[in-house]
Amino acid sequence: MGVVAVATEDGTSPKKDDPVAAVDDATTATTAPETTDPPTTDAPATTEAPEPEPTTEPTTEPPADPEPEPEPVETRSQANAREAAEDYLEYAPFSKSGLVKQLEFEGYSKKDARYAVNAIDVNWNEQAARSAEAYLEYTNFSRSGLIQQLEFEGYTPAQATYGVRQTGL
Incomplete structure (x- = not known):
């Protein structure tokens, strides 16, 4: 002791x-x-109070963006169908369902044709307007007759009406 x-x-x-x-x-x-x-002793030899710990200011930087999700990998057949859909739209207007039918006619599966049409960025109203204008270039239509024709081609009633309105009818 x-x-x-x-x-x-x-x-x-x-x-x-x-x-x-x-x-x-x-x-x-x-x-x-x-x-x-x-x-x-671990204390300082002076009798002064210890200095306070520095405070950490909150950062004003926004949090980092999360990693983007990887793009789904498309099959070779899907890529070909998508590229064919883009090619068709460069030279002729199509409705969404009309483009799917055209791709199927070309031999693409229904699944690949639907994938292709959904994978491309298309303004279907503008496609309807282009179709309406193309019809009026080679024949005469009444307003209601042209709307019916566009609906027959696969455009929705709203798309067909928009397209005809753009022609001035």
Whole structure:
């Protein structure tokens, strides 16, 4: 066990034969370490309060965008059908269903033809307007007759009406 040190009220050591200085070990005694090495401490030698830890300001940068999902891989047959659909639309207007039928007529499966038509970026209203204009270049139509003709070609009623409206009928 270590050395017991006793202190009086004025902070001095009690005298060895002073009976008044005898105190209960449990209330005023402290146990010193058994080693003779000076005590070590991690605290700074000064009596100043430690400096507060620097606070981290929240960043104002937006979070990084998540990685884009990889594009689905199209089969060779789907790629060919998609390219054929794009080629057809370069020289002639088609409705969505009319283009699917044309691709099927060319020998593409229904699945590949539908894939191709859905994989391309097409404004079907503009296709209807091009079709309406093409019909009027070689024959005369009434407004309602041209709308019916476009619907027969596979355009929706809204697309057919839009297309005819663009011709001025």
